[in-house]
Amino acid sequence: MxxxxxxxxxxxxxxxxxxxxxxxxxxxxxxxxxxxxxxxxxxxxxxxxxxxxxxxxxxxxxxxxxxxxxxxxxxxxxxxxxxxxxxxxxxxxxxxxxxxxxxxxxxxxxxxxxxxxxxxxxxxxxxxxxxxxxxxxxxxxxxxxxxxxxxxxxxxxxxxxxxxxxxxxxxxxxxMTQNAQVAVLSVIGAIAITFLVSAVAFRPLGHLRHQLDLIARGEYEPEQPAADKPATDELSVIASKVSMLGQRLRGAQYEVSDLRGNIDRLLQDLEDAVFIFNRERRLVFASGSVEKFLGKQRADLPDQSVSDVFPPAATLGLLIAQAAQTGRPIRNRRVPLRSPGETASGLSMVLLSVDLLETLPGGANAGSGMLVRLRDPEAQRKLGRELQTADRLAAISRVSSGVAHEVKNPLNAILLHVEVAKSKLAHGDTEIQPQMEIISREILRLDRVVKTFLDFTRPVELKLANVPLQELMGEIVELARPQADAAGIRVNVEQQAEGAEVRVDRDLLKQAVLNVVVNAMQAMPEGGDLRFEAVADEDTAEIRISDTGGGIPPELRDKIFRLYFTTRPEGSGIGLAMTFRIVQLHDGTIDFTSDLGKGTTFMIRLPIAV
The missing domain is CATH 3.30.450 (Beta-Lactamase)
Structure with missing residues (x-):
């Protein structure tokens, strides 16, 4: 009713x-x-x-x-x-x-x-x-x-x-008879008036219902309100709001359609096989590379269940079913693509990742969905090598940005004194010994710069080994303690990496960390606190070196890893640049935070040994 x-x-x-x-x-x-x-x-x-x-x-x-x-x-x-x-x-x-x-x-x-x-x-x-x-x-x-x-x-x-x-x-x-007659006539009149009034009153509501039905079917075309009939009563105002809602909903439908199209095109071009399931665990989206991994046509997969796409009899399907049931994600787990009795063709192993999604496109199916991603391990390794090469090239570009300045200065001096010598000879003055000595010194200086740069960029053969992080930190602290004691610097150590190991070249990494430690002690000529911290989680180990010196001025923070950059007259500008390169060679990162007047903390992050 x-x-x-x-x-x-x-x-x-x-x-x-x-x-x-x-x-x-x-x-x-x-x-x-x-x-x-x-x-x-x-x-x-x-x-x-x-x-x-x-x-x-x-x-x-x-x-x-x-x-x-x-x-x-x-x-x-x-x-x-x-x-x-x-x-x-x-x-x-x-x-x-x-x-x-x-x-x-x-x-x-x-x-x-x-x-x-x-x-x-x-x-x-x-x-x-x-x-x-x-x-x-x-x-x-x-x-x-x-x-x-x-x-x-x-x-x-x-x-x-x-x-x-x-x-x-x-x-x-x-x-009583008269009253009954009057009552019957009154009721009949009331019914007639009620039907008449309701028909008139509900006519706009019927129009609104028709509008809402069109909106629900996605067929609504907004009506143009008459200019000489402004909306004054409540139902007209509601009709106007419904019309506005229909226009916005139509725009939202276009946006959703465009978004779905963009997502579809994005998934089509992905190298990885990506599957998005809704909360009923039915497939909503699939990338274009699914045929390469599963041997199934992408057009046949939508609305299939997880068990249809990934049969639980295979290791891959079993792991995905367990992740869906427990809600625990999977990260890049190497698993066989097919069951043992199945004939292998194409890929045999994949890297499996499973994530639970809180919100998904899909209307009534929105909720806790699931994203499954399959990667080709070989393609992953190739991409990793390319990224490492790009990172190292970027690192070399960053730390060597000061080389041009170091080369330009001696070249300018040589050019200047060559011109002076030419001028003297042109006027018959053969006393050019001072100019020749200066040119000789600048050539030697230029030679040192070039040799240093060649040493810096020359490939290094790493002697990698699994090293306990706490043991490595202990060795670095013992090497730094005598110099710290002599400078009146208090050394504090905090270890939170019990059992964590990193795969590094022990001597090279010691050199890299000691370069940071030396800089930290030089920043505290009047003494202070030098703090060593080692922390680790499942994937990353972090070494932190903190000092209580004057901090690094903001205008110098982008330059400290450049080769030859130094703020001390006796500095070479090589130490932190070398540290940066060594950390890069170990697939790690180095960063710092600094507060003027309070000190600086350097953070070296390295991958945990597998």
Whole structure:
């Protein structure tokens, strides 16, 4: 049942309740009026009957009371007073309830009453009790009594007006019929008005529903609002908002479509096989290289389950199923691509990575999805070698950027003094010995620069071995401690790399770290604190050297690893450049943080030995 039908039904029910309540109140009022009218008439008849009896008794004083009350004239007078709902008028002995005279002569000598007082019924009973009296089947009689001929402690006669309330219902029935007719017409009118009003009121809602249906189907075309009909009522404002929402949703659909297209194109060009599953573990996206790894057409894979794409019988499928069940990621794990009994063709081993995704494109399927990536180990190694070569070339470019300056200075000096010597010779002055000495010194200086650069760039044969990181740090600290003690520098050591090993050339790495340590001690000529730290996680070991010197000025921080760059007159500018190169040769990185006036911390990161 839609909203319009529900509201219409509620309006009809409300109208029926209101009309019923009004009709009920009117019926109750009419019933009370009938009872009060009957009571008033009965009171009047009671007094008139009492007057008739008194008149008869006064006119026949010579006769006995029973004889006087048996007077036919009195019987006729009482009979004339009868009328619905007055059932009977009797003159009775109140002590014995014997009928002495009656509007119905046949009841003379019978017992009559006593009955419940009609006045109490009219004035004190509830409308429901009165309704029960009217509709009851027991035809209960009521009375109004007027005492006559009273003496001390005794009433001789009483006039009783006997009333049957059930007879009142005949008068009320016509009123009930009228009320029922009015109620039915009112309900019919209310229903008609309700349907008319709801049809008019819900017409904009029907339009809104149509708009929303179009939006849900992605077919909505925004309507252009009329310029002479501004939105003033609430439904028009809502319609305008829905139209705006439809436009935005349509734009969002275009963006999502473009995004899906871009993702699809990106996956198509990937060398790795990438699979994206939604939270139901059904395939949403797959890269274009899946055929190379699985031998399956990419177009056949969408909406397949994980077990369909990667059968659990194979090691690859088993690992992926375990990762999906436990939620634990897998990083570059080397696994066979096919099961042992399967014929091998193409790749035999892959590097498997599995990640759990929190959000995914896919509408109702958005949630905790899964990304599976397969890599060719050989291609990975080739790419790694290319990246290492690029990194080393970049490192050489970085540390050798100062060579041009070191070469340019002696060349300028040589050129200048050659010109001076030429000028002297041109004027017949043969005293050019000073110029020749200067040229000779600059040539020697240039030779040293070139030799140093050649030594720096010459390939180094590393003697790699697995070395415990804590042991290596201990050796470096012991080498540095005597010089630190002589300079008044306190040495602090913190080791958090128990069991961690690095695959390095022990002597070369010692030289690299000691170059940093020497620079740190030279930064604290007045003494200070030299701190050694070694930390490690699953993949990386880190050596930290901290000092409390003056720090490195911001304008010099990009230059400290350049070859020949130094801020001290006695410095060579080779130490940190050599450290940078040695760390690069070990596939590591070196970085630093520095605060002016507080000190500097160098961080050397190396891969953990496998």
């Amino acid at each position: 839609n909203l319009q039908a529900k509201l219409t039904l509620w309006y009809v029910v409300l109208a029926v309740v209101i009309v019923g309540a009004i009709s009920g109140v009117d019926l109750a009022n009419n019933m009370q009026q009938q009872f009060e009218s009957t009571l008033s008439r009965a009171e009047t008849l009671k007094l008139v009957a009492a007057k008739f009896v008194s008149k008869t008794l006064n006119s026949q004083r010579t006769r006995t009371l029973p004889e006087a009350l048996s007077d036919p004239v009195l019987q006729n007078d009482l009979l004339d007073l009868l009328g619905k709902p007055i059932l009977e008028i009797a003159v009775v002995d109140p002590n014995t309830s014997e009928v002495l005279a009656d509007s119905l002569p046949e009841h003379r000598g019978d017992k009559s009453g006593p009955f419940p007082d009609f006045g109490d019924l009219v004035n004190h009973a509830s409308w429901y009790e009165k309704w029960k009296v009217l509709r009851g089947n027991d035809r209960q009689q009521y009375q109004l009594e007027e005492a006559l001929g009273t003496r001390p402690n005794r009433t001789l006669l009483a006039v009783r007006v006997i009333i049957l309330p059930a007879l009142i219902s005949r008068d009320i029935s016509s009123t």
